[in-house]
Amino acid sequence: MTQAKKTITAAVLVIGDEILSGRTKDKNIGYIADYLADIGIDLCEVRVVADEEQDIVDAVNALRRRYTYLFTTGGIGPTHDDITADSVAKAMGVPLYEDERIIKLMLERLKPEDMNEARRRMARIPVGVEHVENKISKVPGFKIENVIVMAGVPSIMQAMLDAVAPRLETGAKMIVETLESVGVPEGEYAKGLGEIAASFAGVSIGSYPSFGEGRFKNNIVVRGKDSAQVSAALAAVAAMLEPLRAAREQS
Amino acid sequence: MTQAKKTITAAVLVIGDEILSGRTKDKNIGYIADYLADIGIDLCEVRVVADEEQDIVDAVNALRRRYTYLFTTGGIGPTHDDITADSVAKAMGVPLYEDERIIKLMLERLKPEDMNEARRRMARIPVGVEHVENKISKVPGFKIENVIVMAGVPSIMQAMLDAVAPRLETGAKMIVETLESVGVPEGEYAKGLGEIAASFAGVSIGSYPSFGEGRFKNNIVVRGKDSAQVSAALAAVAAMLEPLRAAREQS
Secondary structure, three states: OOOOOOOOEEEEEEEOHHHHOOOOOOOHHHHHHHHHHHHOOEEEEEEEEOOOHHHHHHHHHHHHHHOOEEEEEOOOOOOOOOOHHHHHHHHHOOOEEEOHHHHHHHHOOOOHHHOOHHHHHOOEEEOOOEEEEEOOOEEEEEEEOOEEEEOOOHHHHHHHHHHHHHHOOOOOOOEEEEEEOOOOOHHHHHHHHHHHHHHOOOEEEEEEEEEEOOEEEEEEEEEEOOHHHHHHHHHHHHHHHHHHHHHHHHO | OOOOOOOOEEEEEEEOHHHHOOOOOOOHHHHHHHHHHHHOOEEEEEEEEOOOHHHHHHHHHHHHHHOOEEEEEOOOOOOOOOOHHHHHHHHHOOOEEEOHHHHHHHHOOOOHHHOOHHHHHOOEEEOOOEEEEEOOOEEEEEEEOOEEEEOOOHHHHHHHHHHHHHHOOOOOOOEEEEEEOOOOOHHHHHHHHHHHHHHOOOEEEEEEEEEEOOEEEEEEEEEEOOHHHHHHHHHHHHHHHHHHHHHHHHO
16 A cells, blocks of 8 residues: 555635625636645635635634645736735735835836836745736745745636646545436435545545426535545445336336 | 615525535626616625535625625535535524425426435425425525525526515615727826725715626626716716816827
C-alpha cells in the first residue's frame, strides 16, 4: 500500500454586492469547484459576502485559519467598491504598498498620461505577497500566505487560477463514480444505501435527485480517494439496487 | 416624507457535498437572490457547506442570529446524507418528531406497502415548525422561527419559496438602475464615481466590468430604497461620465 497523500482543503470567498442582489449570476464557484477537484484539493466551504470591509475581514480570517487555502474572487478593480486588497491586508495585519512592477505592467497597456490615482489603486497590494499572473488584462491577483486573491470577471479569474495552481500543494484526487438508479425511487434504496455508506469508512456516498419532465431521476455518487474502496462500494450499491429494480419491473 | 420601511435581511445556506465537489452547479443562489430582491428582502450572505452535521449547525446558528431570515436548501430527502432536519433541530435545541400530516401527504402518492423507514425520515421534522408546502412532490419543507428549510432540487425549492413568501415580513424594495459606461474605461471614471458614492449616503454604487469579445464592458449600478436619491445619484453619474465620453470621442 502506498503512503496516503495528505488531504488539502480549500474555501472560496466570493466578494460582491452584485451576486447577493441577483444582478450577476455567479459563474466562479462551480468552475473553481471542478478545478480544485481535478488537481486534488477538496473544496469544503463557500461564502458570498457584500462589499463591506468588516464582513470580508471576518470571513477571510475564519476561512484562512480553517482550510489549507482560501481563494477569493472579486473586488480588485479601481473603483471605490473594490476593497478586497485593503480588507485582506487588514485581516492579515499587514500594510499595503504600491507595487512598481504592477504599475509597469499597467503601463504596457496604458499611456502614461492615462495613469491616475484610481488606476494606481490596482497596484496597491499587501506587503509580502506573490503576484498571481493575469494574462488577460495584466494587473495580477496575489497570494499572501494561504490566501489567493483573484478577480471576479470569470475569464480573468480562470487565468489567475491557471497561474497559481502549479504553486499549490495538492493531495490525492477524489475518485468519483456515478450510478443512475434507473427507475428505483430514492425512498426504496435509501436504507440499503445508508448501510453501505456506513460500512465504507473512506468513501462518501450521496444520492442526488433531480426533477424534470414530470419525473424524478436519481444519481448515486460514490466518492473517495482509494480506488479499490470506491470500486467495492460501487459494486455493493449496484448489487443492492439490482433486486429492487427487478422487483419493480415485475410489478 | 413617508415613514421609512424596516430593513429585512436574509442569508442563504446551501447544504450539499455535490455543490462543493463541482458535480452539481448551484442554480438556487441566483434564483433566491432575485426573488428576495423582488419582494423587498436584502440578501446579505450566502454559505455553502458539506453534509456534515457540525458544519451545518454552526452555519445555521451564525446566520439565523445575524439576519432576519435564513433560507436553507438541500439535504431533506430520505437518504443517509440528508441530515438537514436533524442539524437544524440540533442548532435550535428542539427535538424531532414524526409528523402524521406529512405521512398522510406521502400516502397520497405512495402505496401503503411502499411506506418504509427511510421514507418516514422525510416526515421527521423539528417540533414547533410550520410546513412550507411543496406542490411538486408533496413532502413539505418547514419554517422554524426565522429559519426556512427548503429542498435542493430547484423546481421544488422554487415552489417552496412561493409557498412561504406571503408569510414573510418584507421591507422597502431596492430600486436598481444601470448605466453602461459606453467606452469609458473603469479607471477613468473611478475617482468621480467614488466621490459621487461618498456623497449619496442611502445609495450604493457599484462598477461591474465584464470581459468578452476581446474587450471590457462596464456597467455602473446605482441601488437604493429612496427613488429620489437613486435618480439624483444616477443623474450625477451620467453628468460625470459625459465629458469623459466626449473627450474619448475627440481623441
